[in-house]
Amino acid sequence: MTKALIIGAPRSGSGKTSVTIGLLRAFARRGIRVRGIKSGPDYIDPGFHHAATGIEGLNLDSWAMQPELVQNLLAGAADGTDLLIIESAMGLFDGISGGEGRTGSAADLSRLLGIPVLLVLDVSGQSQTAAAVAVGFRHYDPAVRMAGVVLNRAGSERHVRLSKAAIEAAGLDVVGAVLRNGELSLPERHLGLVQASEHPAIQNHIDRLADVMETSLDLDHILSLATEIAPQSGSTAAHLPPSGQRIAIASDAAFTFLYPHLGRHWRSVGAELVPFSPLANEAPPNACDACWLPGGYPELFAATLAAADHFRNGLARFAETRPVHGECGGYMVLGEGLEDAEGNRHAMTGLLSHSTSFATRKMNLGYRQAKLLAEGPMGKTGDVIRGHEFHYARVTDAGHDEAFAEIADGTGTPIGRSGGRRGLVTGTFFHAIARVTG
Structure with a gap:
């Protein structure tokens, strides 16, 4: 026992x-x-x-x-x-x-x-x-x-x-x-x-x-x-489903925040997680059918990411035919530009049209409940996902993409539309933890 x-x-x-x-x-x-x-x-x-x-x-x-x-x-x-x-x-x-x-x-x-x-x-x-x-x-x-x-x-x-x-x-x-x-x-x-x-x-x-x-x-x-x-087996219905059969996961010092239970569940239902390093100028492997950019500290490596042409070009080609999702730091990298703590602007992947800044910091912290506005890597239109935000970066230009989700705080108070989606690319500051079922 x-x-x-x-x-x-x-x-x-x-x-x-x-x-x-x-x-x-x-x-x-x-x-x-x-x-x-x-x-x-x-x-x-x-x-x-x-x-x-x-x-x-x-x-x-x-x-x-x-x-x-x-x-x-x-x-x-x-x-x-x-x-x-x-x-x-x-x-x-x-x-x-x-x-x-x-x-x-x-x-x-x-x-x-x-x-x-x-x-x-x-x-x-x-x-x-x-x-x-x-x-x-x-x-x-x-x-x-x-x-x-x-x-x-x-x-x-x-x-x-x-x-x-x-x-x-x-x-x-x-x-x-x-x-x-x-x-x-x-x-x-x-x-x-x-x-x-x-x-x-x-x-x-x-x-x-x-x-x-x-x-x-x-x-x-x-x-x-x-x-x-003597724990009960419990239901698995609220697990976040894998976004593909072979998922390319950005994994290096800039992309680190993937909750252990997510990866464990994805592997348990047959998905393969394939790590790659944007900081090493690696693109998502072509054999994968989805790509996930986790949270992390891209603001500390903005210049390196901006210079990683193979990563940026490879990600753009990948996104033409397969879903790409970015959470928090990953969302920042999917945008047009990222301003570092010193106020220097660095070009990011441009797969979404927003821009973010770490120069004028503002803490965003709290539980979030997201209602998906379109089918994508996290689920179907109308699905509700619970998670949280924890970041100091802010959006300086909201861009012109469709919103990713309707967001409420932990008590259900509406916050508004959040994140972005364009084609097969989606992103949000919101870290997903689990689905709401029933």
Whole structure:
């Protein structure tokens, strides 16, 4: 049987990611087959989970995914695995007003799947008061069970004793304490953490995190808190269908954000994913029947992409007879031009007529629900797809293409038409996660 545990916290920045990555490596060192899972729409942390365990990460999202799909993905993740560690996004109960059990919070997953929570408390600037926070979590929602507490960023052993005694007097187990250490933090940039593949010494950093968790936390106690799960197979109807039988996937430092569950499902139903590198001036292979340009950081490589004539010409020829879709960064590359952070404009593929800029940044962040306006790589006209946007670039020229979809936010409030389509080419800032069925 597979066991599972959720790592939660009161807020972002509490140290959940460092604790999770360290625990994943520490348990893997013991020969435990452990997989990391991230709650919510996060394409960065699953890469660190993969780097820590050697097993591909996963996202579970109670807003974007119908409960049956969550069950299906959990069952797949549990297959051949001893332990699943689910890292919460933001605070444990943070989400949107999406209806009962559909807020996008990790607490939804705890209720739906019956998985207990290991609470990471940043105790810097407090001691006994941490017990009040822990007690609040214990009683806020009886259906979300707090299994234990990790004290994080403690200042001294005395600080640990005061905080631990107060929390244990309130009836919660403290499984250990991590002392304050600035070297445990991961590097950041404009979209959050640097990806695992870009970290020059990622394995050494993960080993340091694991060393700290092994010496600071009671791993046997933590393992005992995890609950055995018997996940149901669930329905696969809400999976996003593959756009072709052989899909060319742009894959390099500029195109990185493809959700693991999408690729896994596409392969499971017989599709072949064929990577190619626009940065290496490669065109989508001619033997493929669809092309997908994922999100990423094209603004950091705009000059290289602008000079990649073989890629641009090959993509244009491909698009004459086969579908091409771009998400977020991929959408930016499909446009006429991209302005980098310094204000320099670079010609892109021109397969769509919009232009984008990273020079005057504006954050766009949130869940999105898209109703497709025409049949294409994501589905048929009228199909509804749930996902999210997370980007700082903005459209400086909307162009003259037909819109890709009608977009609403996570609460259903209309935003308007978004993205573009011309011929067999489609693109949008919207990252697709799952379909809405029924």
